[in-house]
Amino acid sequence: MALVVVFGNQTFAEGTADDEVLIHTKKMYLPIVNSIQVADAHPSFMRSYYVETLTGMYSLGCAQGTYAMSVGYPDFYFMFMDFGNPYRNSSLVLGTKLYDYQTFVTTGQISYYLTIIASGFADCNNKDKLFLAAGTNTSGDFLWSIAYDHGYAWAEMVYNANQSLQSYGIPSSRVTITSGINAEPGFNSFSDTVQWFDGFNDHPMKTANFIIGSADGCPDDYSPATPPQGNVYPAECNDGWTQDDVNKINNGYITSAAIPMNFLPNGYQASQWYRIGLYFHYVHNNNIDFFGVMTQEAACEQREQEDPGACYGMDNSLYFGYQQFRTRVVSDSRINSFLLWGADMKYYRGAP
Amino acid sequence: MKKTTYVLMIGIMLTLMIGLVSLVNAVRDQPSNDIDLYQNAIPGEWDANITQITNPAQKATEIMRLEQFRQAATRYAAQALAEANFTGTRSIATIPTPVEVGSPLRGVIEDLGFDDLRRELKSTNGWVGEIGGLVYSLSAGYYRADESLGLVQLRIITMGEYSRTTVNVDCPRKSGALRVEDVKGSRVILRASNGELFYFDLLARQFVESLDVVVPTATPFTPPQTEDPNPTPTWNPYP
Numbered sequence: 001m002a003l004v005v006v007f008g009n010q011t012f013a014e015g016t017a018d019d020e021v022l023i024h025t026k027k028m029y030l031p032i033v034n035s036i037q038v039a040d041a042h043p044s045f046m047r048s049y050y051v052e053t054l055t056g057m058y059s060l061g062c063a064q065g066t067y068a069m070s071v072g073y074p075d076f077y078f079m080f081m082d083f084g085n086p087y088r089n090s091s092l093v094l095g096t097k098l099y100d101y102q103t104f105v106t107t108g109q110i111s112y113y114l115t116i117i118a119s120g121f122a123d124c125n126n127k128d129k130l131f132l133a134a135g136t137n138t139s140g141d142f143l144w145s146i147a148y149d150h151g152y153a154w155a156e157m158v159y160n161a162n163q164s165l166q167s168y169g170i171p172s173s174r175v176t177i178t179s180g181i182n183a184e185p186g187f188n189s190f191s192d193t194v195q196w197f198d199g200f201n202d203h204p205m206k207t208a209n210f211i212i213g214s215a216d217g218c219p220d221d222y223s224p225a226t227p228p229q230g231n232v233y234p235a236e237c238n239d240g241w242t243q244d245d246v247n248k249i250n251n252g253y254i255t256s257a258a259i260p261m262n263f264l265p266n267g268y269q270a271s272q273w274y275r276i277g278l279y280f281h282y283v284h285n286n287n288i289d290f291f292g293v294m295t296q297e298a299a300c301e302q303r304e305q306e307d308p309g310a311c312y313g314m315d316n317s318l319y320f321g322y323q324q325f326r327t328r329v330v331s332d333s334r335i336n337s338f339l340l341w342g343a344d345m346k347y348y349r350g351a352p
Numbered sequence: 353m354k355k356t357t358y359v360l361m362i363g364i365m366l367t368l369m370i371g372l373v374s375l376v377n378a379v380r381d382q383p384s385n386d387i388d389l390y391q392n393a394i395p396g397e398w399d400a401n402i403t404q405i406t407n408p409a410q411k412a413t414e415i416m417r418l419e420q421f422r423q424a425a426t427r428y429a430a431q432a433l434a435e436a437n438f439t440g441t442r443s444i445a446t447i448p449t450p451v452e453v454g455s456p457l458r459g460v461i462e463d464l465g466f467d468d469l470r471r472e473l474k475s476t477n478g479w480v481g482e483i484g485g486l487v488y489s490l491s492a493g494y495y496r497a498d499e500s501l502g503l504v505q506l507r508i509i510t511m512g513e514y515s516r517t518t519v520n521v522d523c524p525r526k527s528g529a530l531r532v533e534d535v536k537g538s539r540v541i542l543r544a545s546n547g548e549l550f551y552f553d554l555l556a557r558q559f560v561e562s563l564d565v566v567v568p569t570a571t572p573f574t575p576p577q578t579e580d581p582n583p584t585p586t587w588n589p590y591p
Binding site for chain 1: 405410414453454455456463465467469470475489496513515518519
């Protein structure tokens with residue numbers, strides 16, 4: 001794997017065959033090259049999943065690859081596979097609890113299934129590239145006891161999974177496995193959440209880490225759109241978090257790449273992210289980066305079938321949610337946003 | 353200044369300038385992997401977005417950025433992204449399967465979690481067990497907006513071909529957060545944060561008055577219709 005590192009406006013290349021290009025702009029390692037920081041005029045959309053079962057993963061990858069093939073031009077795609085809460089079993093093995101609420105999977109087993117998904121995608125697609133994010137979240141009352149170790153183990157797992165892809169002949173030009181994490185103020189305290197991120201970023205072979213984040217309780221009307229006179233202070237959000245804390249999780253680490261949640265059709269979440277983007281600009285004299293937008297339209301449809309109202313008010317559609325974010329957030333030039341991807345969550349129950 | 357020194361200085365300056373120009377050209381000519389963005393830009397869509405901008409300064413900035421994008425597209429349009437000779441044949445049989453693929457959680461489990469798309473619930477603990485060939489996974493906890501209101505969430509899971517049915521049941525009284533203490537047969541014993549005991553029948557899917565009262569079971573469980581494991585992808589988010 002070759003590394004192209006960009007500092008500011010300069011590019012330094014170490015070229016080899018089958019390069020994978022990482023860009024370091026300001027403070028982040030990004031798996032995408034775009035030296036012109038503008039909104040993607042042609043985003044790609046793909047389903048992401050809350051994993052309930054481990055069956056049919058190869059077919060899932062193939063279905064995703066087949067769908068991407070049906071789009072008439074080469075593109076980069078993003079898929080977040082959320083394997084559930086961080087967990088450590090009685091034998092002190094780290095992994096997650098799946099969304100069937102009855103199965104524990106180790107990081108080693110997750111690595112295997114990531115390889116299977118990647119294999120399916122690569123076998124059914126010859127023109128696109130998939131960024132497959134191995135996902136977990138920051139919830140759980142016992143996160144504090146395992147967070148650092150779990151974050152470190154997660155980075156190790158992703159590294160091993162990419163090594164496996166290479167050994168099985170799946171080049172990085174087809175599939176790259178990254179990390180992904182659903183981080184929300186309502187899940188846990190900022191200090192406990194930071195432990196996971198510290199552990200992940202302390203790993204020497206860490207990859208990009210896509211943050212599916214929320215800004216629970218953060219205001220939709222502060223920081224002001226008109227540049228303020230004097231200092232700008234972070235507003236308080238829920239559960240002891242501040243806007244600065246949300247920024248640190250979503251943008252503060254060198255690996256972090258934000259894909260904010262935009263679940264609310266009324267635009268409130270988009271407005272929260274807009275204000276966080278402004279705050280970031282005023283305080284850091286820098287622009288925030290949003291790589292895409294996440295909704296949960298399909299998951300809502302599944303739950304509403306058995307429990308009407310289970311998703312009321314949180315069921316923004318994929319396409320509308322993406323456009324809404326683009327209009328409310330990245331239309332402001334002070335907020336630097338690629339918005340490469342629209343992603344929508346669905347429960348994975350054995351079929352795409 | 354001596355003539356030789358002058359000439360030497362001119363030479364050094366020229367060398368530096370040539371080197372700088374070369375470096376700039378090398379940087380500018382560095383190929384980008386962002387080819388698909390350049391090749392597949394839809395300027396019309398971007399132009400349409402620009403017309404929506406009312407702030408003159410923002411509009412001018414966006415117009416400039418679009419022009420930069422167009423120029424870059426022209427520069428890199430010739431470079432292909434996909435592999436030219438990809439055959440796409442790999443056998444997953446060569447990928448070793450783990451000895452164990454997921455291990456079941458059984459008994460009382462701390463912080464089992466809720467299926468909570470609205471982010472309105474908080475979990476304390478739960479219980480997972482098997483009854484009549486089905487897996488019953490029950491989480492206990494409370495509503496974030498009203499900690500006095502406890503609830504349970506019951507998930508019934510089929511063991512063969514996977515399916516899950518989920519139902520939330522509120523505690524009949526506002527006694528605080530619920531926690532699973534024990535399970536006797538199909539009866540779950542829960543203690544609220546105010547000390548009160550409640551009993552939930554897994555088969556009836558409801559709270560009952562005591563550990564012993566007999567209640568009819570719920571409508572026999574019918575797994576949802578199985579989704580086609582290999583559907584033809586038809587989903588297209590583009591209008």
